[in-house]
Amino acid sequence: MSTVEVHGLVKDYGDHRAVDSISFTIAAGEVYGLLGHNGAGKSTTVEILEGHRHRTAGEVRVLGMDPAHAGREFRDRIGIVLQSSAVERELTVRESLNVYGSCYCAPRPVAEVIEMVGLTEKADARIGSLSGGQRRRLDLALGIIGDPEVLFLDEPTTGFDPVARRQSWELVERLCADGMTVLLTTHYLDEAEHLADRVGVLVGGRLVTEGTPAELMAMSPLTTITFTLPPATSAATLHLPSTAVVDGASVQIETERPTQVLADVTGAAAALGLELDSLTVRRPSLEDVFLALGGEASP
Numbered sequence: 001m002s003t004v005e006v007h008g009l010v011k012d013y014g015d016h017r018a019v020d021s022i023s024f025t026i027a028a029g030e031v032y033g034l035l036g037h038n039g040a041g042k043s044t045t046v047e048i049l050e051g052h053r054h055r056t057a058g059e060v061r062v063l064g065m066d067p068a069h070a071g072r073e074f075r076d077r078i079g080i081v082l083q084s085s086a087v088e089r090e091l092t093v094r095e096s097l098n099v100y101g102s103c104y105c106a107p108r109p110v111a112e113v114i115e116m117v118g119l120t121e122k123a124d125a126r127i128g129s130l131s132g133g134q135r136r137r138l139d140l141a142l143g144i145i146g147d148p149e150v151l152f153l154d155e156p157t158t159g160f161d162p163v164a165r166r167q168s169w170e171l172v173e174r175l176c177a178d179g180m181t182v183l184l185t186t187h188y189l190d191e192a193e194h195l196a197d198r199v200g201v202l203v204g205g206r207l208v209t210e211g212t213p214a215e216l217m218a219m220s221p222l223t224t225i226t227f228t229l230p231p232a233t234s235a236a237t238l239h240l241p242s243t244a245v246v247d248g249a250s251v252q253i254e255t256e257r258p259t260q261v262l263a264d265v266t267g268a269a270a271a272l273g274l275e276l277d278s279l280t281v282r283r284p285s286l287e288d289v290f291l292a293l294g295g296e297a298s299p
């Protein structure tokens, strides 16, 4: 049995279909990333799985339970980081974690969680005085204080500086090493690439593709080669393929045969004793694939 099972999930807000018959599963210990543009239906899906929102149709199971009818046992075994949370601004970091922790049967020690999210120096600061990124770290702390088996992270690192983002990735990786199952939504493609075992792409409420980040990247077979044309050199001198795009001195070649094209071009340059400045070879990123999918399916 999968830890999360979603089958034919539909959510209508009035006559707007926000989630349109999506199905996916998440295995125990897996990190699943939901990607999608603003309004694609990510938060709606996550909130239904958390039991915070009613579905219009379809089947949903989390830890074998239906979130729509689940009670205390369910809430005790899941952790939630909402996209936007409302915590009492007058409480301190430590106080809020004590309050939230008391809702769980076996919470993690508060000091340990504060240390895990890097808020030790702010432990006794009032929540109202925290910066945006610090608030988000507290949200993460509140999500894991109950030592959950399943963690829902709705855009957990929005507003983080690059260092904090790396640190929170490490934290999520540590939690996963202990067997936690994670459903993550994010706009950061590198985050999904880094953290997710599998990724689902939502476009207009539909799950348009699913796979490992590597599988998704393999959907775009083109490799991009770029370099600067040496002075007084023409495209013909360097045996550039007809698909090469030359813009002033910059050259860009998209190819399915990067080894051959590189050999031809660098061979010709080397024979003439020329150095190709700024030579790069880039595989497609998840971002390329994501933009291609979203672009195709957008109205």
Ligand SMILES: Nc1ncnc2c1ncn2[C@@H]1O[C@H](COP(=O)(O)OP(=O)(O)OP(=O)(O)O)[C@@H](O)[C@H]1O
Binding pocket: 013, 018, 036, 037, 038, 039, 040, 041, 042, 043, 044, 045, 083
């Ligand atoms: N409470 C609501 N009432 C009516 N429509 C809603 C409600 N919540 C969301 N929607 C609509 O449903 C669609 C999906 O919204 P949702 O919040 O799930 O998107 P999202 O993928 O999380 O977007 P974002 O990246 O901006 O967080 C949007 O068109 C949104 O306007």
Ligand SMILES: [Mg+2]
Binding pocket: 042, 043, 044, 083, 154
């Ligand atoms: Mg959202």
